[in-house]
Amino acid sequence: MSAIILTTINARYIHASLGLRWLYANLGELQPQARIQEYTLTDQITDMAEKILDATPKVVGIGVYIWNAAQVRQLVGVLKRVAPETVVVLGGPEVSHLPLRVDLNEADYIIQGEGERAFAGLCRAILAQKPPTQRIIQSEPVEVDSLAPPYALYTDEDLAHRLIYVEASRGCPFRCEFCLSSIDPRVRPFAIDRFLADMEALWQRGARTFKFVDRTFNANPGLALQILDYFLEKSTPFHVHFEVIPDHFPEAIKQRLARFPAGTLQLEVGIQTLDAQTAANISRRLDLDRIRDNLAFxxxxxTAHLHVDLIVGLPGESIAQFGRNLNALVSLTRGEIQIGVLKKLSGTTINRHDHAHGMVYSPDPPYEILCNNLIGFTEMQAMKRLARFWDLIYNSGNFHRTAPLLWQDGDVFAGFAAFSRWLYGQTLATWQIGLPRLCELLFTFLVQEKGMTETEVADSLAADILVIKGRVLPKVVQEHVSRVPAERRSLGESLTRRQQRHHQA
Known part of the structure; x- marks a missing residue:
């Protein structure tokens, strides 16, 4: 039996919830009465409820995010019908700002804001049979150094099989209107000595994959340098992920980044747009010259693996302008270019553009834009399909040599958009297209629609796809793959497995 169950529904098993561990670590004397239970989107709602209620909890705290809000609504419904006496408390980004666009009225309490102190206090009141009368509890940002750290709560299984999320600071100094992080402009760093001691404790237990959730890791160069130096001192292979702003790389940080061995460093670089007027529309600072210089560096x-973001549907940005942005980024970086679709998150100020730019959004999570005054609904649907196919072809790493054949005239966006339209016409799907089938479709398009010879396309695909056994590939590609020396096939298998692990993360 546990008086308190802390739970959430993660997108995937590999994503361990840092938020639950923060809450548990700061329950104080209530810790022995609490337990963490994590689920994923593939789990059945009734199975989750059954396992939660097995402990006969008095309080169930659930973390709500954009990816699980609909499932949380169902879970709360089951819990309150089966065990109406159980107090259900919700927290997390999806319930921290008004309006609440998923009906979560069956929950007993909602904590809005950072919940470490508020949740512990609420649990004490409920267990003492003195529950508060207000349903929505507003929580102010906490003093981060007053918190008990959560990192010892990662289990040995977590360290072996899951991403280890860590944070060296909270808040973001920038005011990008589409982003929830802009709501908290005061950056609050954790005491660096204590933080690095926590990292060392994880390291000694075997942790080798660290994903920093800081919104702007390089905003505080002094803090960033000490963290980079910590990892540079390690001789054992590891992998560390930082989210960085593209126009703020002091020379000292550049020197450190250049020293990381291959395969150890991943940088998520937030670009979103390369159009100065669009950036101004959404209060995003944009120093194009510095961005180009830093990406070139x-x-x-x-040897960092770069993950660069662009957003479709920003107010005032047409498809043509987005295409120019994509063309420019492809010329600037060999890294992944993640094409995202604008979302309207409660609490952000992006809604101020709704009338002027005709912004229309889905009422359901993830609240993606449906159309605006420059991009119609049908065009937006096509762009969403393009983003998915871009992941399969470009970001997957499986077609480094063949993908550029789609845009031999130099217009990346136009070339890929033509392929995207054709591919959807052939499949009427954006999911469950296996790699052999995708290879066959790419071969067919380049030969039939682009006029290339079977041999030149097969040569390119054979160089890219060394691990496909040819069971559904065009015969000419099978023949080329079969002639690839065994040692190159082995190398290709190794590279593809590493790419699959990266994309799973």
Missing amino acids: LERET
């Missing part, structure tokens, strides 16, 4: 002087 990262490409030329480091």
